[in-house]
Every structure is written in C-alpha cells, then in structure tokens.
Amino acid sequence: MSEMLELKDVSAGYGTFQALFDVSLTVNTGEAVAVIGPNGAGKTTLLRVISKLINATQGALVMEGKPYNAVPAHTVISLGIAHVPEGRRLFPRLSVEENLRMGAFIPSARKGFEERLDFVYSLFPRMKERRQQMAGTLSGGEQQMCAIGRALMSGPKLLLLDEPSAGLAPVVVQSIFELIRRIRAEGYTVLIVEQNIQQVLKVVDRAYLLETGRIRMSGPAAELLGSDEIRRAYLGMA
Numbered sequence: 241m242s243e244m245l246e247l248k249d250v251s252a253g254y255g256t257f258q259a260l261f262d263v264s265l266t267v268n269t270g271e272a273v274a275v276i277g278p279n280g281a282g283k284t285t286l287l288r289v290i291s292k293l294i295n296a297t298q299g300a301l302v303m304e305g306k307p308y309n310a311v312p313a314h315t316v317i318s319l320g321i322a323h324v325p326e327g328r329r330l331f332p333r334l335s336v337e338e339n340l341r342m343g344a345f346i347p348s349a350r351k352g353f354e355e356r357l358d359f360v361y362s363l364f365p366r367m368k369e370r371r372q373q374m375a376g377t378l379s380g381g382e383q384q385m386c387a388i389g390r391a392l393m394s395g396p397k398l399l400l401l402d403e404p405s406a407g408l409a410p411v412v413v414q415s416i417f418e419l420i421r422r423i424r425a426e427g428y429t430v431l432i433v434e435q436n437i438q439q440v441l442k443v444v445d446r447a448y449l450l451e452t453g454r455i456r457m458s459g460p461a462a463e464l465l466g467s468d469e470i471r472r473a474y475l476g477m478a
C-alpha cells in the first residue's frame with residue numbers, strides 16, 4: 241500500500257503553548273484512519289497542521305511523497321486535501337447548493353462541477369431535496385452532510401473530518417458513520433478525528449490515540465477496541 245500522507249515528528253502550538261509533541265503518523269492510499277483522544281488532546285490542532293492553517297514548528301509534512309511544509313494554506317486543497325472543520329462552518333445564509341459550489345472554487349474542480357454535484361447528491365439525496373434551503377436552517381446532521389459534501393466538491397484525495405458526530409443525536413450519529421463507510425467505499429482516503437471512540441473504531445482500518453499532544457498508542461482499529469487501556473479509560477469498561 242502506498243503512503244498518501246505522512247507526518248514525521250511534527251510539533252506545533254499556539255504562541256508559547258505547545259499542543260503537539262513529535263507526532264508521527266501515516267495514512268495509506270484508500271485507508272480510513274482515526275485519531276482518537278479526549279478533549280484538549282490536540283486532535284483539531286493536528287488537522288489544522290495538516291491543512292496548514294497553523295504551521296508545524298518542527299517535523300515534516302509529506303503528501304504523496306512530496307514535502308509540503310512550505311506550501312501556503314490556500315494551496316493545500318490543490319494537493320488534494322479537503323478539511324471538514326470542527327463545527328461545520330457552513331455559510332448559513334447561502335443555500336445548500338451555493339455552499340456546495342463554494343467547495344469547487346479551485347480551477348481543477350470547476351471543470352467537473354456538474355458531475356461532482358450529481359455525485360454528492362447521489363451520496364446525500366437529502367441534500368438534493370434541500371438544495372434551495374439556507375444552510376443555517378438545516379438540522380445538525382444535515383449540516384454535517386452539507387459540510388462533507390462541500391469538501392467532496394473539490395475532488396479531494398484525502399478527506400479530513402473533525403468530529404463529524406459531535407452534537408448529534410445517537411441515531412444521526414449512526415447515519416454519519418454509515419456515510420463515512422460509503423465515502424470510503426467510493427475510494428476516498430479518510431483521516432477522521434473523533435471522541436466517539438467505540439463507533440469510529442468500527443469504521444476505520446487503523447487508529448492513533450492522542451493524549452496531551454502525544455501519540456500514546458496506534459494499531460489496527462480492532463486491536464485498539466480490544467485494548468484494556470482504551471476500554472478502561474475511554475469506553476468505561478472494567
């Protein structure tokens with residue numbers, strides 16, 4: 241399997257506060273990988289570093305064999321990396337379809353716009369029904385679909401998802417994880433950050449446990465799900 245994304249000994253922070261310490265991880269082409277960990281562990285920071293919203297203070301970022309530390313944030317999307325941020329960040333007063341259009345602003349995505357839109361609507365029939373509705377009036381689960389759809393409109397290779405299940409009712413959480421399974425089956429490579437450990441470990445291949453900015457454990461999802469440490473600390477099982 242070829243490596244799509246690789247982080248080597250990456251550190252980062254905010255001002256004098258260090259949030260990530262020597263984080264190394266890889267995401268192979270076609271894989272779904274999770275980063276799990278408690279509040280404040282640095283999960284969002286990690287995705288921000290990968291999409292260059294903040295700079296690594298140390299270490300290397302490599303996409304498809306090419307280091308990209310020096311690439312500015314606005315060109316990361318043309319490397320094939322699309323980020324669905326924490327809290328969705330839709331344009332609330334624009335329609336669903338206008339939000340989707342915003343995801344296709346890069347020249348390479350503009351060409352295939354209609355095909356991509358059809359693809360997103362086939363993945364999320366609900367978005368097609370609601371295409372004229374203002375995004376701010378969608379339900380939480382629908383907003384998450386719209387945010388994921390918008391990211392897919394750029395034709396990414398790697399999809400970064402920051403806690404897609406946050407704030408959703410259990411039944412909606414189920415459908416979001418089911419969607420992730422489908423996106424993955426469509427051939428996308430996915431890196432997902434989640435606190436919903438039990439659920440996410442069922443849809444990914446491998447996972448990393450991040451605690452206070454450090455990778456504490458990594459391995460096949462089933463292995464982490466079965467680990468005593470994770471069961472005790474995060475799943476509330478003895």
Ligand SMILES: Nc1ncnc2c1ncn2[C@@H]1O[C@H](COP(=O)(O)OP(=O)(O)OP(=O)(O)O)[C@@H](O)[C@H]1O
Pocket residue numbers: 254257259277278279280281282283284285286326435
């Ligand atoms: N803009 C910022 N300025 C200063 N410190 C920040 C900033 N953003 C995050 N931090 C700090 O960095 C650490 C990691 O935060 P981060 O948001 O990456 O955690 P997280 O794992 O995503 O948590 P959660 O699960 O609650 O979303 C925290 O201690 C947080 O307070």
Ligand SMILES: [Mg+2]
Pocket residue numbers: 283284285326403
């Ligand atoms: Mg976060």
